Amino acid sequence: MGAEMDTAADAEDARSDHPLNSGADAPVTVVACPNGPLLVRGDFTLVGTDGAELPRTRRTVALCRCGASVLKPYCDGSHKLTGFRSDP
Amino acid sequence: MKQPSPRGELSALVLSVLAGSRGSGQDALARLDLLAVEAISRTPDILLDDDLQLTLFCLYELHYSGIDEAGDDWEWDPDLLRVRHRIEAAFEQRVRDETVVGPPPEPTSAAVCAELFRMTGEDGGPSMSRFVAKSATDDQLRELLVHRSISQLREADPHTFAIPRLSGRSKAALVEIQADEYGNGLLARMHSVLFARTMRGVGLDDTYGAYLDAVPAITLAVNNLMSLFGLHRRLRGAIVGHLAAYEMTSSQPNRLYSRGFGRLGYGSEVTEYFDEHVEADAVHEQIAGRDMAGGLVESDPRLLGDVLFGAAAGLAIDTLMTVHIMDAWESNRSSLRTAEVAV
Numbered sequence: 001m002g003a004e005m006d007t008a009a010d011a012e013d014a015r016s017d018h019p020l021n022s023g024a025d026a027p028v029t030v031v032a033c034p035n036g037p038l039l040v041r042g043d044f045t046l047v048g049t050d051g052a053e054l055p056r057t058r059r060t061v062a063l064c065r066c067g068a069s070v071l072k073p074y075c076d077g078s079h080k081l082t083g084f085r086s087d088p
Numbered sequence: 089m090k091q092p093s094p095r096g097e098l099s100a101l102v103l104s105v106l107a108g109s110r111g112s113g114q115d116a117l118a119r120l121d122l123l124a125v126e127a128i129s130r131t132p133d134i135l136l137d138d139d140l141q142l143t144l145f146c147l148y149e150l151h152y153s154g155i156d157e158a159g160d161d162w163e164w165d166p167d168l169l170r171v172r173h174r175i176e177a178a179f180e181q182r183v184r185d186e187t188v189v190g191p192p193p194e195p196t197s198a199a200v201c202a203e204l205f206r207m208t209g210e211d212g213g214p215s216m217s218r219f220v221a222k223s224a225t226d227d228q229l230r231e232l233l234v235h236r237s238i239s240q241l242r243e244a245d246p247h248t249f250a251i252p253r254l255s256g257r258s259k260a261a262l263v264e265i266q267a268d269e270y271g272n273g274l275l276a277r278m279h280s281v282l283f284a285r286t287m288r289g290v291g292l293d294d295t296y297g298a299y300l301d302a303v304p305a306i307t308l309a310v311n312n313l314m315s316l317f318g319l320h321r322r323l324r325g326a327i328v329g330h331l332a333a334y335e336m337t338s339s340q341p342n343r344l345y346s347r348g349f350g351r352l353g354y355g356s357e358v359t360e361y362f363d364e365h366v367e368a369d370a371v372h373e374q375i376a377g378r379d380m381a382g383g384l385v386e387s388d389p390r391l392l393g394d395v396l397f398g399a400a401a402g403l404a405i406d407t408l409m410t411v412h413i414m415d416a417w418e419s420n421r422s423s424l425r426t427a428e429v430a431v
Contacts, residue, residue, distance in 0.1 A: 031374070071370075075367075076366050078340075
């Protein structure tokens with residue numbers, strides 16, 4: 001019983017130290033999607049050039065890399081219309 | 089959901105059976121089976137058959153939020169399931185006849201993702217979103233919301249049935265997408281709640297099923313297709329392909345829908361649903377293509393054909409609905425069965 005309580009307390013600590021989508025199991029990963037955006041997952045903060053955090057409503061984001069999005073820095077799917085190619 | 093109005097002999101009987109108690113009326117159940125057989129053999133096109141599509145929709149609804157007056161026990165009633173299966177078999181065959189799938193790519197995540205983007209990039213009919221952005225009237229925008237209310241007020245639910253049927257990478261990807269659809273735990277961000285807000289913003293009733301009587305058979309068919317794929321484990325590849333295609337054809341149309349509502353003076357309480365989908369689905373389409381659909385095929389290459397079929401079927405039946413709506417609008421008719429939509 002005592003051991004279980006300790007485990008539960010440890011788990012609670014782990015949760016408070018590492019909120020969802022963060023910590024050792026959630027390193028920041030960036031997927032360069034072929035002919036598309038950069039998909040960013042994990043524990044990261046997105047800031048502007050002034051260092052202020054940018055508005056963000058979801059944990060995983062797609063960052064524009066074709067330059068055509070009207071939602072920059074986020075992707076709006078415009079790369080499909082402009083025929084953006086990521087390979088040289 | 090409130091009981092819809094029947095659209096023929098079969099849907100009239102199924103609604104009356106559902107309103108009765110289970111175990112009573114074996115005669116009615118036997119007659120229902122007979123009527124279903126007759127209706128299926130008689131229909132010129134099950135996709136456009138109001139009586140059959142409404143009957144199937146009601147039988148599926150027992151697995152979602154239920155129907156007022158219908159006892160919960162009906163959900164797994166073997167006699168009703170037999171009737172449902174008859175209609176489903178004819179429906180699935182008709183959808184397969186309508187669907188063209190190209191040569192299969194390699195069963196790798198990258199190749200599957202590329203093929204899905206290729207399929208969804210082809211222009212498959214009239215563009216409703218461009219028309220909505222530039223010229224649709226206030227009544228036409230309201231009609232659009234009425235058509236979409238059947239699926240959007242329970243947005244994401246049919247695809248959620250697939251979660252326990254997947255594992256590993258494809259499951260994590262589907263859950264990541266669905267969590268976003270359900271607002272990541274924030275009720276106000278849940279997509280069905282955002283859609284309800286849009287409906288209220290233009291003066292429409294946001295009660296689930298309020299406009300069921302108004303939508304034509306093809307709109308019910310679009311929804312029945314998702315339930316067919318979602319409720320059968322056999323078709324888990326198809327529901328995954330369907331969701332991938334859905335996400336891949338969403339960002340740009342939603343941007344144009346938002347512009348259309350903005351053009352007629354509606355504010356962010358109406359356009360937010362569409363604006364949210366521009367950003368969300370640009371994320372979801374990447375996860376859906378590579379990790380969910382591609383991941384599923386890599387873990388079980390036998391499902392490659394089903395994934396492509398699900399995507400192609402969703403696109404094909406959606407195109408039929410778009411054609412129906414645009415044909416009506418181009419000849420200044422309502423695309424709904426009942427032209428008067430309460431304001």
